[in-house]
Amino acid sequence: MIGAELADQMARALADASDVTTLRLLEAGAFPQAAWDALDALGLGAALVPEARGGAGLGFADVMQLLEALGRAGAPVPLAEGIGAAALLAAAGIEPPPGVLTFAAAGATIPWGRHAAHVVLVDGVRVTLHAAGSLRWAHGSNIAREARDTPTVTGVPLAEGMLPNAWGSDAARALTAMLRSAQIAGALQAALALAVDHANTRKQFGRPIGRFQAVQQQLAVFAAEASAASVAASAAARAADARGLADATFEIGCAKVTAGEAAAKGAAIAHQVLAAMGITEEHALHHLTRRLWSWREEGGSERFWSARIGALVQSAPGPLWTFLTSRDQEPSA
Amino acid sequence: MTGLRFDLRDPPPGAAALRAEVRAFLAEHERAWTPEVRARSWMGFDRTFTRAVGARGWIGMCWPREYGGAERSFLERNIVLEEMLAAGAPVGAHWIGDRQSGPLILRLGTEAQREKFLPGIARGELAFCIGLSEPDSGSDLASLRTRADRVGGGWLLNGRKIWTTFGHLCDWMIALVRTSPAPEGGSRHQGLSQVLVDLRAPGVSIRPIRDLVGEEGFNEITFDDVRLPEDALVGQEGAGWAQATSELAFERSGPDRYMSSHPLLEAGLDALRADAAAAPALGREVARLWTLRAMSTAIAGMLQDGADPVRQAALVKDLGNDFEQALPGAMRALRDVEAMPEPMRRMHDYLTQITPTFSLRGGTREIMRGIIARELGLR
Numbered sequence: 172m173i174g175a176e177l178a179d180q181m182a183r184a185l186a187d188a189s190d191v192t193t194l195r196l197l198e199a200g201a202f203p204q205a206a207w208d209a210l211d212a213l214g215l216g217a218a219l220v221p222e223a224r225g226g227a228g229l230g231f232a233d234v235m236q237l238l239e240a241l242g243r244a245g246a247p248v249p250l251a252e253g254i255g256a257a258a259l260l261a262a263a264g265i266e267p268p269p270g271v272l273t274f275a276a277a278g279a280t281i282p283w284g285r286h287a288a289h290v291v292l293v294d295g296v297r298v299t300l301h302a303a304g305s306l307r308w309a310h311g312s313n314i315a316r317e318a319r320d321t322p323t324v325t326g327v328p329l330a331e332g333m334l335p336n337a338w339g340s341d342a343a344r345a346l347t348a349m350l351r352s353a354q355i356a357g358a359l360q361a362a363l364a365l366a367v368d369h370a371n372t373r374k375q376f377g378r379p380i381g382r383f384q385a386v387q388q389q390l391a392v393f394a395a396e397a398s399a400a401s402v403a404a405s406a407a408a409r410a411a412d413a414r415g416l417a418d419a420t421f422e423i424g425c426a427k428v429t430a431g432e433a434a435a436k437g438a439a440i441a442h443q444v445l446a447a448m449g450i451t452e453e454h455a456l457h458h459l460t461r462r463l464w465s466w467r468e469e470g471g472s473e474r475f476w477s478a479r480i481g482a483l484v485q486s487a488p489g490p491l492w493t494f495l496t497s498r499d500q501e502p503s504a
Numbered sequence: 505m506t507g508l509r510f511d512l513r514d515p516p517p518g519a520a521a522l523r524a525e526v527r528a529f530l531a532e533h534e535r536a537w538t539p540e541v542r543a544r545s546w547m548g549f550d551r552t553f554t555r556a557v558g559a560r561g562w563i564g565m566c567w568p569r570e571y572g573g574a575e576r577s578f579l580e581r582n583i584v585l586e587e588m589l590a591a592g593a594p595v596g597a598h599w600i601g602d603r604q605s606g607p608l609i610l611r612l613g614t615e616a617q618r619e620k621f622l623p624g625i626a627r628g629e630l631a632f633c634i635g636l637s638e639p640d641s642g643s644d645l646a647s648l649r650t651r652a653d654r655v656g657g658g659w660l661l662n663g664r665k666i667w668t669t670f671g672h673l674c675d676w677m678i679a680l681v682r683t684s685p686a687p688e689g690g691s692r693h694q695g696l697s698q699v700l701v702d703l704r705a706p707g708v709s710i711r712p713i714r715d716l717v718g719e720e721g722f723n724e725i726t727f728d729d730v731r732l733p734e735d736a737l738v739g740q741e742g743a744g745w746a747q748a749t750s751e752l753a754f755e756r757s758g759p760d761r762y763m764s765s766h767p768l769l770e771a772g773l774d775a776l777r778a779d780a781a782a783a784p785a786l787g788r789e790v791a792r793l794w795t796l797r798a799m800s801t802a803i804a805g806m807l808q809d810g811a812d813p814v815r816q817a818a819l820v821k822d823l824g825n826d827f828e829q830a831l832p833g834a835m836r837a838l839r840d841v842e843a844m845p846e847p848m849r850r851m852h853d854y855l856t857q858i859t860p861t862f863s864l865r866g867g868t869r870e871i872m873r874g875i876i877a878r879e880l881g882l883r
Contacts, residue, residue, distance in 0.1 A: 232512075363880075367880050367881060367882065370882060371881065371882065381882040382882075382883075384870075384874070386882075387873065387874065387877035387882045387883060388870065388873040388874075388877065390876075390877060390880055390882060391819075391822070391872075391873035391874070391876035391877045391880070392822075392873065394508060394819065394876050394879075394880055395819045395822055395823050395876065396823075398508050398510065398799070398816075398819055399795050399796075399799065399823060401510070402510045402512070402795065402798050402799045402802060403794075403795040403798060405510075405512055406512055406794075406795075406798035409512060409514075422794070424787075424791065425790070425791040425794040425795060426795070428787070428788060428791035428792075429791055429792065429795040473788070474784055476787070476791070477783075477784040477785070477787035477788040477791060478783050478784040478787055479787065480786075480787030480788075480790050480791055481782065481783030481784055481785065481786040481787030481788075481790070482780070482783045482787070483787075484773060484786060484787070484790050485773070485776070485777045485778075485779075485782075485783060485786065486777075490590070490770050490773075491769060491770055491773050491790065492590040492766070492770065495790075495793070495794065495797070496520075496523060496586075499515045499519060499520070500514050500515065
């Protein structure tokens with residue numbers, strides 16, 4: 172399976188090129204150039220770009236495991252942003268430029284903006300490509316201290332194009348929701364691994380705390396939530412592959428709601444199990460949990476998507492069940 | 505954590521047509537169902553309805569034709585189950601035979617056992633129940649004490665099973681019993697066997713137990729020197745524990761582990777269609793339902809491929825039970841019970857009382873989480 176192979180490749184490259192120090196430096200404002208160079212060399216940024224345009228021609232579902240692997244490492248490089256931006260450019264008929272690339276809906280803050288060479292802005296169906304240096308930047312960050320910068324557009328874009336109908340008029344948000352759902356699934360896996368490892372080594376009352384059922388049961392809940400987030404992200408990606416992004420916003424929204432809830436529950440349990448040590452700056456856990464708390468807000472929160480989904484099912488005629496099953500993908504004969 | 509992998513699958517070819525067929529069938533029957541029948545879901549026992557389902561070939565539908573099956577795929581069966589539960593159909597008279605007893609007999613039974621039982625189950629004529637819990641053995645099932653001792657040409661069954669759903673209405677039980685003592689210092693899982701018990705045999709006495717709703721859903725069944733024939737044994741003598749636990753992925757991952765309250769969600773959506781303030785809360789439930797369905801369907805696909813996703817099944821059961829159990833509360837948060845339309849209120853009231861069973865039946869929440877914790881390397 173191509174998705175698993177890519178994810179393995181990516182996980183190995185990430186393990187070689189980055190660690191918790193990379194995240195510390197990143198959060199202090201330094202761009203991890205070496206890690207980026209190593210990851211960029213794999214050519215994964217063009218994963219979703221059609222082969223005819225020089226990309227790998229993969230589908231959304233193919234890159235979900237790769238994005239989970241990125242999330243497990245705390246996303247030390249803007250690869251999710253690059254993959255999304257290149258896909259948007261290609262869809263709008265624009266050649267993706269080399270180097271660090273990011274995207275956002277017009278008016279939204281831009282992930283990694285200050286570190287990017289080029290920026291893709293999506294305003295409805297209009298896609299514009301800008302040299303990052305041509306924009307005036309106001310720096311900001313989320314609570315994971317990831318760069319979330321606000322540009323002022325001055326001058327003309329390097330290129331512009333229109334998204335086809337299949338991408339819809341809210342493509343940047345939907346795409347961000349899908350990318351972040353998968354990253355959340357990955358970050359949950361990594362935080363769970365830290366919590367399980369701690370539970371198996373930290374001793375109290377003469378035994379590892381993981382031997383206590385109260386702790387076991389909490390970690391089981393954590394594992395279930397992590398699995399739910401992962402399955403939901405992949406299922407949404409499959410819907411997007413089958414029907415296009417615009418007609419998969421229901422599934423993408425469901426996945427983001429699930430991922431957002433899982434992020435909150437998982438982070439809370441991880442911190443409970445790791446106790447005071449997990450709160451220290453020295454411990455790696457907070458790099459993951461602060462990302463979980465941040466990513467659940469990006470591309471639409473649980474509240475945002477729940478409201479959309481609720482309104483959609485309220486207005487769909489007939490039973491909810493008819494609506495749900497009408498969205499099943501029948502394989503083409 | 506390889507035991508927690510899920511492989512997603514597309515629906516089988518012809519899925520929409522099969523759904524339409526089941527829906528048309530249900531439309532003919534559902535007018536007769538009260539809100540309580542719908543809320544009872546797969547705990548509703550209706551032999552007439554079950555025979556009608558059997559006549560359509562939707563019981564034992566994955567089994568070979570020679571035993572009354574339809575040789576359909578596991579994913580096709582999953583579609584039928586989903587549709588039945590979505591409508592709140594009273595499927596209890598065949599649910600256990602279709603889900604567990606039939607597949608067990610097909611897999612491990614003798615040729616004579618297959619011929620004797622499977623066509624009857626598939627026609628909806630033979631209702632099965634499962635004899636596991638005993639007065640002193642619940643989650644610690646291996647401590648069970650009901651015994652089948654070898655006597656000339658058969659077995660002599662003594663002991664007691666309890667909480668057996670529909671025991672008083674069923675024809676046969678497959679009971680897990682001790683056929684030889686646990687070896688000294690060895691595993692208590694040894695020496696257990698699965699036996700077929702005719703619930704009308706002399707020595708079987710059934711005492712229905714009234715539940716908190718005021719209904720008689722479960723029972724205490726006493727076996728007092730019940731003579732079982734030689735061929736009452738299913739599978740291998742002494743291998744009962746492994747046989748019973750090998751069915752768990754089938755038992756725990758189906759739509760019956762997250763859709764038990766579904767008719768209430770439908771009624772809630774109907775009542776709250778025009779209530780814009782209810783949209784986020786409704787959307788949240790729908791998002792969760794969608795995710796659970798993706799997980800459960802993934803397991804159906806893995807089962808079809810011959811995998812044994814027993815840990816994933818425990819995980820989906822745990823998440824699914826939480827969801828179906830919380831639904832009455834979620835609806836109540838959106839509309840005062842007194843202001844609910846009558847069918848919705850009646851479903852709400854029924855489910856409020858019965859939802860605590862969801863995380864008990866088929867293995868408790870604590871047991872499910874223990875299975876997941878073991879997979880995580882914590883036990």
